[in-house]
Amino acid sequence: MKLVISIVQDVDADTLVEEIIDKNFRVTKMSTTGGFLKSGNTTLLIGVEDDRIDELLEIIDDNCKTREVTKTIQTINIPGQAMIPVPIQVKIGGATVFVLNVEEFKRY
Numbered sequence: 001m002k003l004v005i006s007i008v009q010d011v012d013a014d015t016l017v018e019e020i021i022d023k024n025f026r027v028t029k030m031s032t033t034g035g036f037l038k039s040g041n042t043t044l045l046i047g048v049e050d051d052r053i054d055e056l057l058e059i060i061d062d063n064c065k066t067r068e069v070t071k072t073i074q075t076i077n078i079p080g081q082a083m084i085p086v087p088i089q090v091k092i093g094g095a096t097v098f099v100l101n102v103e104e105f106k107r108y
């Protein structure tokens with residue numbers, strides 16, 4: 001068995017979870033925050049049998065889109081001068097996925 005940890009954009013999360021449930025996987029959805037953008041994203045925990053991992057990864061890939069957002073960073077180019085806000089474009093991936101081997105799985 002594998003544990004898939006998938007970090008996705010909030011905007012894709014509901015459709016993705018529906019699709020995952022429709023296809024008879026089990027999923028836990030958590031509200032999380034990206035460290036870089038400091039804005040909300042969604043982390044899904046999905047326990048899956050080894051023979052269905054490819055099917056699951058395909059569902060994630062099909063339902064998550066890459067998008068660009070603008071983030072304003074504070075920068076300074078002359079020592080002693082005020083901070084200048086500079087907008088930068090950041091590409092957020094469709095999904096960041098970790099696949100872990102599960103040593104033991106129990107339901108009581």
Ligand code: 2BA
Pocket residue numbers: 007033034035036037038039041090091092093094095096
């Ligand atoms: P954030 O940390 O908010 O990052 C959002 C996007 O900002 C990232 O998209 C990446 O394109 C960019 N980014 C992140 N750190 C950066 C940096 N130091 N310099 C320049 N650009 C940077 P993704 O890579 O698609 O990541 C989306 C979200 O997935 C991340 O949100 C974070 O919550 C999670 N994530 C990504 N890689 C991770 C990892 N190795 N471990 C844990 N969480 C991760």
